[in-house]
Amino acid sequence: MKAELSYMNWRDLDAHLVWIYSGAPVLQSGRFQSRDSSAWLMLQGELEIEGGAQTIGAGEWVFVPRKSHRRVFSSDAKIISVKFVLSWPDGRLLFEPSQVLSMPSVQCPKLERAVRALLKYVKKIQLEAGNAMHAQSLSLEEYLQSKQLFETWLMAYLEAMMALGMDAYLSRREDVRVVRAKRGLEQHPLHTPLDLRGIAGDVGLSLGHADTLFHQSYGQTMRAYYDARRYTAACHWLSRTQMPIKEIAFNLAFKDAATFSHWFKRHAQRAPRHYREWATQQIG
Structure with a gap:
């Protein structure tokens, strides 16, 4: 079902990239909890969630909920990690899964194409620095180009969430x-x-x-x-x-x-x- 709000309401939605990187996970194992949204594309190796309750392999996307969960990456794991904000002023996320979701990349090829294009560009302008990315300097043109590429990825992310049956949380205000x-x-x-x-x-x-x-x-x-x-x-x-x-x-x-x-x-x-x-x- 198409989610509709007034233009004024949609302007309240905060949508921006926090970081993107490729390579070995920053943390190989431990409990994961974040205030923001996260998506990982498994390039190689495996990811085990909550002591083997769920195992995710290469070629799959992982969409991580904010609630704490334990995860362990295999020693050879390589990922593309995207951390981003997609939330309303009350702190609620547009999409907030209650558990870890996964999807084969082949089911949503636009998502992988878009993330690789974004990753290529942030590497080109030397913006790929994980959690320190937000403090780096760049020109207005570079910022707008990276924002446009992120929003292209976000459109594909929206399609993926809909394919997974996720409902969007809509925030309305009129006064x-x-x-x-x-x-x-x-x-x-x-x-x-x-x-x-x-x-x-x-x-x-x-x-x-x-x-x-x-x-x-x-x-x-x-x-x-x-x-x-x-x-x-x-x-x-x-x-x-x-x-x-x-x-x-x-x-x-x-x-x-x-x-x-x-x-x-x-x-x-x-x-x-x-x-x-x-x-x-x-x-x-």
Whole structure:
């Protein structure tokens, strides 16, 4: 069944490439869990899911759910890994399988053609750097070309999900005041304190009314939406820079490092220092 929304609603869908690489898996074995969407094309070797409950071989696509699961790649495994965002402002994915899905590549040849074209281009512009890709510099022309190639792959991914019987989750909102409030949260400088009453007032609503409408549209409060922005920035600075924790706290408008650490631990289940150590191990 064709999924239809207004153009305004579709604009809320965040769709972008996080990374792409080919070769041996970054992690040979362990529990896999991600906030984003992932797809792997097995080039050689095997992938075992949950202690042998599912075995996937060369020539198959693997679509990974966000929930934690254990996987083990064979020692000779080679893959093309695509990690991408395809989600709504409330955090729900457009497609969110409850279990690992697989499909022979021959059933959806456009998917493999598109991923190889994307991979070839990011190698050409030296953008293939796994989890560090988002921090690399490139020209506007290079960005737009890589975006176009990713969107071609995304169209083939859509066909694959439909062939696998996956239903799309559709997010609807109509109130223009909520859209303006969301824009205010997105544009607010992270290093300055957030005035939620001010943002609500700017769109002609009380804070309580604005928060109710925002939650109805996006599945979370305005504070939670803004905190997700801060959490993403904090994770980036902790994992990708040597910026002192005190400076990160200041850049996110916390009054001191202790308050930031307490807040971050509630979100990440790890203190900032421990998260930095963990993230360094995952990347390395």
